[in-house]
Amino acid sequence: MHRTHNCGELRLQNKGEKVILSGWVQRVRDKGGMLWVDLRDRYGITQLIFQEGQTSEDLLEKARKLGREFVIKAEGEVTERYAKNDKMPTGDIEIVVENLTVLNAAKTPPFTIEDDTDGGEELRMQYRYLDLRRNAVREKLQLRHKLMQATRRYMDQQNFLEVETPVLIKSTPEGARDFVVPSRVHDGEFYALPQSPQTFKQLLMVSGFDKYFQIVKCFRDEDLRADRQPEFTQIDCEMSFVEQEDVLNTFEGMMKFLFKEVKGVDLIDFERMTYAEAMRLYGSDKPDLRFGMPFIDISDLTKGKGFNVFEQSEVVLAINAEGCADYTRKQLDALTDFVKRPQIGAKGLVYVKCNEDGSIKSSVDKFYNQDDLKAWAEQANAKPGDLLLVLSGDLDHTRKCMNELRLKMGSDLGLRDKNTYKPLWVVDFPLLEWDEDTKRFHAMHHPFTSPKPEDEALIETDPGKVRANAYDMVINGVEIGGGSIRIHDRELQSKMFKALGFTPEEAQKQFGFLLDAFEYGAPPHGGVAFGFDRLCAMFGGSDSIRDYIAFPKNNAGRDVMIDSPATISEEQLKELHIAVNKK
Amino acid sequence: MHRTHNCGELRLQNKGEKVILSGWVQRVRDKGGMLWVDLRDRYGITQLIFQEGQTSEDLLEKARKLGREFVIKAEGEVTERYAKNDKMPTGDIEIVVENLTVLNAAKTPPFTIEDDTDGGEELRMQYRYLDLRRNAVREKLQLRHKLMQATRRYMDQQNFLEVETPVLIKSTPEGARDFVVPSRVHDGEFYALPQSPQTFKQLLMVSGFDKYFQIVKCFRDEDLRADRQPEFTQIDCEMSFVEQEDVLNTFEGMMKFLFKEVKGVDLIDFERMTYAEAMRLYGSDKPDLRFGMPFIDISDLTKGKGFNVFEQSEVVLAINAEGCADYTRKQLDALTDFVKRPQIGAKGLVYVKCNEDGSIKSSVDKFYNQDDLKAWAEQANAKPGDLLLVLSGDLDHTRKCMNELRLKMGSDLGLRDKNTYKPLWVVDFPLLEWDEDTKRFHAMHHPFTSPKPEDEALIETDPGKVRANAYDMVINGVEIGGGSIRIHDRELQSKMFKALGFTPEEAQKQFGFLLDAFEYGAPPHGGVAFGFDRLCAMFGGSDSIRDYIAFPKNNAGRDVMIDSPATISEEQLKELHIAVNKK
Incomplete structure (x- = not known):
């Protein structure tokens, strides 16, 4: 048996118990015939004690050879500490060790495993598995875990079904660049990784799934900025037979639930502000209202x-x-x-x-x-x-x-307190935006976003003026998520494509199977997607999403720990019917 | 507003209420001046009624034009039915419609949306979004949803942390064929999609995460059999400071929890059987013990x-x-x-x-x-x-x-009842198996699986006889999952590599960063992975995992609904620094 307790749970009430603990050596102090070892695991730190005269010579010698980050198993008795430490939960007790097993030795880590480490970003990323040992880092991923579980609890309570959509899909010319995957079986053909499950979630509405969600990896082959990752996680949701107000209420509810469950905070009611008002009053579509x-x-x-x-x-x-x-x-x-x-x-x-x-x-x-x-x-x-x-x-x-x-x-002026939360829905986004490069209108959200009914007539006369049933959730100036009510009417969709400069043939070519699906009885529907990495960062009070990803990639899209991407063998290339054209 | 209630919830106690329902027209019966419409959504079916003399002529005419799968909104009053139908939960009532809105017309579906459909497999896959409308199909995905949520509840209760591991990783020569993803930024280099998060979960143990799980997509580019998919879902788990017994108990507990939560079944205690015994008594490493x-x-x-x-x-x-x-x-x-x-x-x-x-x-x-x-x-x-x-x-x-x-x-002889469950752990699998083709031993589970301590000496003298700390969970003759206690001792690992015919240099090249990580204090650890698609099928009493996947691929790895894989543009190929070599 490797342990009877973890390193965070023993208290004074356990005094006198014989226990077994396992973990990592945080530090060793050897002073005046006494030797203390701080033993660490995910749950905390417990102090081990060895004492000349009381501990056997063999055992003392073994303990003196322990180095930082050695993995050990210690058996002994829980005793009351002479000098208590009220800063740690186990600070009232220590273990008088009777038996010590070195489960694994450790080389000296390239940086200290402390909250304030001496390791630079580069080095910590290369040895990410050691960086993750630091409490400060692991706690961020524990927060992420909590947020995931709480999100699912809420969605399940609200009758949403979690449906896994495929990762190997098809490249489309719209949107950002796709990552692609060559097919070995179908030579010359490629799968693509999804930028979002948008099409599939709309299909699920056509299928009558009514309420769908998924916490899902998405992929964009874009040039990276500091806060972007080529693979990222999204809370993706869609609902049928809803109007904008239903969607806003459901996800305002979700966010309040998450704040309560994860932070113990009662989030105030969300303000509503039109895009036009946000721009007029704050010059931003994600104003910080603190x-x-x-x-x-x-x-x-x-x-x-x-x-x-x-x-x-x-x-x-x-x-x-x-x-x-x-x-x-x-x-x-x-x-x-x-x-x-x-x-x-x-x-x-x-x-x-x-x-x-x-x-x-x-x-x-x-x-x-x-x-x-x-x-x-x-x-x-x-x-x-x-x-x-x-x-x-x-x-x-x-x-x-x-x-x-x-x-x-x-x-x-200190007006942006990290512990104050001012949530907001920005609504009535423009449906279309003019692109000077291509001299045509682009969908601001996506081509299936519906216009506000009162602005429908403007699509053909003054497209830039049309407001959409599109909305963003903003908290403290951070855009947490966004979505829209989709078009479910065939005729309106045609008008939209026309405004976007598509011929009916082009529209069919690009969005064929979704348009086909819409012919078989599409319900009114709408949804929202949240950037989960950013949500975690916001909950953690940080600006960096990378800290909240277990194994992130660097700004060049490289995983420096596993050294990926990398070359593959000639045999693999041949099997995949591709050749590399180096610059 | 699109609905005040869904189509599955109205009862006699709602009699007299004015309600709004939305959904799909399941069928229309027009007989003797009465017109009934069965209105369907995810939650059930409610009968609407229109009656000559009572319903206005306009409304009757509108109702008579309804076709199968039209999406409608109906407003009316809940009344008690003359002829009750005790086979459906809403069978005591019907809605006397006062207002009808056609939200969307529908073309006639290519097959009937009924439990027993007239559509063949091919056609249903092409129109999967209509196939998913069938109750029998949607219920399978609802079961999947329930299993996912219950799995997470159990793991969370047991202190496991859900950590997302990367999807864009690095190709390794071991195991099955990888799917790869060309890098645009690093020309000539490729990411690979994970066959499992094995390496990352072991790294998380080195990081002190103690208990990890994930419900995660994995990818194998293998020639497909009927029950294989190129992308599949796994419940992936790993624990530190455990022996085999701890792992078996934890996941026996999980399976009992799932049976209780999802099926209301009290699963009996798991039998334990060695691999040798299973082969001797049943000629199979996954015997059906019903x-x-x-x-x-x-x-x-x-x-x-x-x-x-x-x-x-x-x-x-x-x-x-x-x-x-x-x-x-x-x-x-x-x-x-x-x-x-x-x-x-x-x-x-x-x-x-x-x-x-x-x-x-x-x-x-x-x-x-x-x-x-x-x-x-x-x-x-x-x-x-x-x-x-x-x-x-x-x-x-x-x-x-x-x-x-x-x-x-x-x-x-009728001895394999679908509602009887006989769970089993098969233990003590052989560590190595001889491969006649390459004339060397291969790891039966993987190269990090530990031998049973009492067999360790045999590694150098009689490798084929060594039993491993490896185990499979088997229920009713179906292998649900498997795993092992890993090697955490450097010297033992070297012996293992030697038995597998690796030079130290080859071992370093293939498993370098994991071996490096093991130098910095690896705890004893072990884990298990469950095939989630198969688990769903087993819970649903089916042999086909494909039925439990929302958008499956066919036996040729093709998604016939979205027609993927497909060619990509010359511009994309150029950006990715690759060229296609067609056969």
């Missing part, structure tokens, strides 16, 4: 005073940084530098200080008198002590810059 | 009587078919034909009838007298009225043939 600071349009108040920058701007926007009138020159310069960084690209920043004495000081005093500036302050609801920050330019770009500035101010 | 009929070795009793067939046989085996002494000539001929079929390949069958009057009649009376035959009967514990069936030849082949004959007799 703080206010909405955009104020002061365009009208700034015209006709001879300040050319504003005169030539499509829009002049302000935000009110409350209580910041005492910002120094240096602080204001830093903000100006921030918005002028190439990633943001504003031309400059105008400030308006509403001093405590009622006077106003701005960087455009040359053009605007106190009354002018007071009108701005009034529009922005600014009080003495507040600071207005003003950006101008064309509408889209100014909103983008102001969004960045607002988020920075929120962070600087 | 009935006895063990093999009896009568070799010694048959020698020296001048019957050349037996004289020249390595072994003579009998089974006792109780109460079958009255088998006719025709029945016995049929059994002889059965064992002589090419798939089985016995040369002939000897029978011995133990007549009720105490006399014995056999097909070898020419060589054996009544006393000889009585000795056989005694050995086989046969009573008057029983029939002995005897096969002979070399040991392995005779066992194989007798196994088939025993199973056939069990089926013919």
Whole structure:
């Protein structure tokens, strides 16, 4: 037998019991004839003790040879500690060891197995199996486990059926690049890995499955950014005979359930905001609502005073940084530098200080008198002590810059508390977006997303104005998931394809079997998909999804631990009827 | 709103309520001024009624135009039926329809959406989304859903962590053929899809995860048989600091939990049987224990009587078919034909009838007298009225043939009841098996499987005799899963590689990073993997795993619904640095 207890469970009440523990040697202290070993496993750490005079010489010698990360089995008696440690759950007891077995020796790890390790990212990824030994890392994956189980519990309670859709499917020209898999049996043909189970979940609705979900791996062969992985996990859901409100309520319920189950947090009711409103007030389709600071349009108040920058701007926007009138020159310069960084690209920043004495000081005093500036302050609801920050330019770009500035101010002012959660549904996304490159409209969500009924007529006359039954779930400025109510009407679908510039033949070629399926009685349906890796990161209070993946790939899509991808044998290539064309 | 209730929940107690239902038209009956529509969804069927004189002319006309599989919404009042149908849960009520909306028309399906459909396999696979509408098919996937959720509940309760291992990994020369995925970024290199997460789960044990599980897709590019799929699902598990007994108990517990939760069945305690015993008694490493009929070795009793067939046989085996002494000539001929079929390949069958009057009649009376035959009967514990069936030849082949004959007799005699479950652990599998082609030993389970301690010395002297800490779970003759305790000792692992004919360099090349990981403190560990598709089929009482997969591939590995695999564009090939070499 390897253990009677794990390393996290013994307490004072176990005093006197003979126990067997197994685990890894966290550290050894040898001092004044006493030798302590911290024994670690997934569940905790328990202190072992060996003592000159009491412990046999053989045993002492064996214990003195233990190194970090040795795997050992220790038998002994639970005793009360002389010096208790109230920082660890097992801190009241220690084990007086009577028998010690080295189950496996260990080489010295390339970095320390501690919460604060001395290992760099590269090294830790190469030895990911050692990195995963660190509590801080393993706890992230335990959180992931909890979220998975809780998600399934909720979905099961709500009568959703988990259905596994295929991984070996077919490449389609729409969307991102597919990973493909050459077929050995059908030479010259390829499977593709799914970017999402979108088609299959819609087919399951045609099949009458009514409510479907799956926690599923998806694949995109895209150039990677820091927070992207070529394989990622999605909570994928679809429901029949629903309207948008049903979907929003179901998944607002899911998120509240997850927060309660996993974090013990009662999540507040979700705010609803249209895409147009989110863009107008926050310049973002995923606003962080933990703080206010909405955009104020002061365009009208700034015209006709001879300040050319504003005169030539499509829009002049302000935000009110409350209580910041005492910002120094240096602080204001830093903000100006921030918005002028190439990633943001504003031309400059105008400030308006509403001093405590009622006077106003701005960087455009040359053009605007106190009354002018007071009108701005009034529009922005600014009080003495507040600071207005003003950006101008064309509408889209100014909103983008102001969004960045607002988020920075929120962070600087400590308004983005990690333990406060402000959830939100952004609704009424545009159905189509114009693509300057191809000079045609693209589906913002996907070609099966339905327009809002009241906007249907606009599809043929003013496609860019059509709003969709599409929605995103946003928490604290992070897009957690999104979805739409799908088109189930044949005629409307044809109009949509026409707006997207497809001929009926092209539509049939690209979406053939789904359109065929729709001929046999498709119910009204809609769904949503959540980025599970991101959800885990959000729950863990981290920005990095990679920390929440057991064996992630690096930014070049490489697994440095197993050294993949790699070459394969000539025989394999031959069997698969392919040849490599190296650059 | 599309519905206030689903089609399976209304009862007499809802009488008088105004309700809205949505679903598919199962059938329409129009008779004597009455029109009934059976409305179907996932939850059941509810009868709608329209009546001349009461229902408006418009509404009646609309209802008369409904076709099979139309998707409709009906509003009306719940009333008590005149002619109740106690075969359906909603059979006491019907809905007097006041409002009808056709949500979607439907073309006539290519086969009937009924439990007994008129559609052939080919057609149903092509229109799988319609096949899935059939109750009998959907119920199989609902069973799968239940099994998945219950499995996770048990594993979670037992402190197992669900960890997702990567799908894009690296090709290894061991095992079956890999599916590979060309890398666009790293030209000339490939990912591979996992045949199982074996390596990763062992790494997770090195990481101290202690208990791991995953319900995971695996991939094998093998020539397909009827019950194989290129992608299949596995319940994959691994535990640290365990001995074989711990693993067997944990997963015996899982299976009992699943039977109780999903089928309401109290599964009996698992029998344990060594591989050697299973082969000796039943000629199979997955014996069906719902009935006895063990093999009896009568070799010694048959020698020296001048019957050349037996004289020249390595072994003579009998089974006792109780109460079958009255088998006719025709029945016995049929059994002889059965064992002589090419798939089985016995040369002939000897029978011995133990007549009720105490006399014995056999097909070898020419060589054996009544006393000889009585000795056989005694050995086989046969009573008057029983029939002995005897096969002979070399040991392995005779066992194989007798196994088939025993199973056939069990089926013919009605001894293999679908609702009786006889679970079993087969233990002590051989560690190595000799491969005549390559003239070397192969690992029967895999190269990390540990030998039984008492057999360790034999590895270097008589490798074929070494028994492993390997086990299979067998229920009713079906292998549900299997696993082993792994080697965690470096020196033992070297011996194992040597027995497998690897040089240390070859071992390092093939299993490098796992061997490296083992240097840093690997705990004793072991695990098991269950074929989830087969488990579902067994729970459903079916032999076909394909029925339990939502979108299966055919025997040629093709998805005929989406027509995959398929060619990809020249541009894709170019981006992936590969070219197709057609045969």
